[in-house]
């Protein structure tokens with residue numbers, strides 16, 4: 476009550492204020508209320524429910540890079556579906572099917588399952604499995620579909636393609652003409668290497684070819700002395716094609732010559748209408764490693780709170796990260812993932828009592844492609860019950876897919892939710908944006924945007940919903956990850 480009073484005071488008209496004051500009668504009561512409310516309001520967010528929905532038009536984020544650092548290149552980041560993406564329209568201009576949230580969450584679980592499989596020491600079958608370049612049916616990487624995209628130029632002259640950006644994988648690839656086996660439908664024209672004067676194939680005998688094994692989890696193949704890559708993402712999604720190099724254009728002034736990527740001749744799966752994927756993992760073939768000389772293995776991004784605004788992906792460092800809190804990377808365990816440590820979680824200003832061993836058991840990765848954060852079962856159940864205790868005012872609603880802490884908000888236009896902050900190793904305490912706490916599953920039902928792993932030995936994943944609006948800084952060379960508030964809207 477006290478909390479909502481304070482929030483209402485700041486939010487609503489004096490008519491409502493008078494009603495509330497009258498209903499609370501006495502002045503001294505009102506005064507102590509105000510003090511308590513002052514303290515507590517820091518621990519709650521009041522937001523319009525509609526603010527969790529995307530607007531109908533796209534708002535473009537503008538970077539405020541003061542003194543425009545030459546060492547940094549910035550790209551717009553936009554959600555695969557929504558007003559900032561043109562990918563929902565096919566060539567005839569009609570709208571293609573946008574996956575429902577249920578489908579998104581089910582793809583999300585596939586991605587999580589495949590991450591768990593890749594990280595589980597006993598089931599690492601991909602690497603031993605195939606000497607040929609044919610792909611095992613049971614997969615390694617999965618895409619999910621809560622993806623964010625960037626548009627880059629490839630070749631000379633540059634042809635622009637929208638690629639999913641993925642911190643959970645390494646190889647960058649795009650569909651290529653002549654699509655010898657199969658290309659799915661994409662929005663941008665399919666890249667044609669024969670029209671690029673700077674394109675070349677990598678030969679099977681090159682030691683670059685052998686780097687594909689760690690970058691893709693598959694031994695490369697060879698076709699008339701051209702190195703052939705194959706990468707699969709779970710859910711039967713895959714890309715197979717020529718390993719090649721060409722010029723990558725990030726902006727008019729930022730060009731990476733000889734960028735190594737996959738020129739996909741056989742591509743299938745959940746890539747939407749995107750042209751492929753850009754890999755930001757730790758492996759030697761990721762864009763981060765390939766541009767180490769130029770950008771110092773430093774990149775940052777901001778994922779917008781809804782699909783109607785854009786964020787950014789910046790390669791390299793600029794001066795503008797003063798309010799960023801850093802946490803050291805934990806051991807990567809030899810994988811391309813970025814591991815970090817969660818120490819604790821606070822909700823409504825109170826630290827949850829979760830034993831540190833709960834997070835230590837399997838560790839945590841940060842992933843741009845997983846939608847919903849996965850916590851160890853003991854941590855999730857503690858968080859969920861604390862959230863329920865602070866949300867008793869609202870009527871609970873049935874579980875929705877992997878989300879089991881849901882509310883019927885049909886009687887409300889605004890909702891007051893507790894703040895949630897996550898404390899990472901090195902005591903980096905990061906406050907989540909309201910869009911990282913509550914997800915609207917239909918016009919009147921909202922759920923806590925976290926899920927529990929089914930097993931305590933499954934790795935935790937800090938997903939992209941919780942990263943929304945934060946400036947997320949990967950100082951890979953410096954061994955640390957940073958979070959800054961208000962990176963984008």
Ligand SMILES: *[C@@H]1O[C@H](CO)[C@@H](O)[C@H](O)[C@H]1NC(C)=O
Nearest residue numbers: 674675676698699700701717
């Ligand atoms: C790349 O290799 C493929 C397969 O060997 C070949 O068809 C294609 O012409 C080559 N492209 C170039 C530019 O060498």
Ligand SMILES: *[C@@H]1O[C@H](CO)[C@@H](O)[C@H](O)[C@H]1NC(C)=O
Nearest residue numbers: 869870871883884885886887
């Ligand atoms: C909405 O308000 C009506 C009238 O007060 C009440 O009967 C109903 O149970 C409320 N519904 C929910 C989901 O809170």
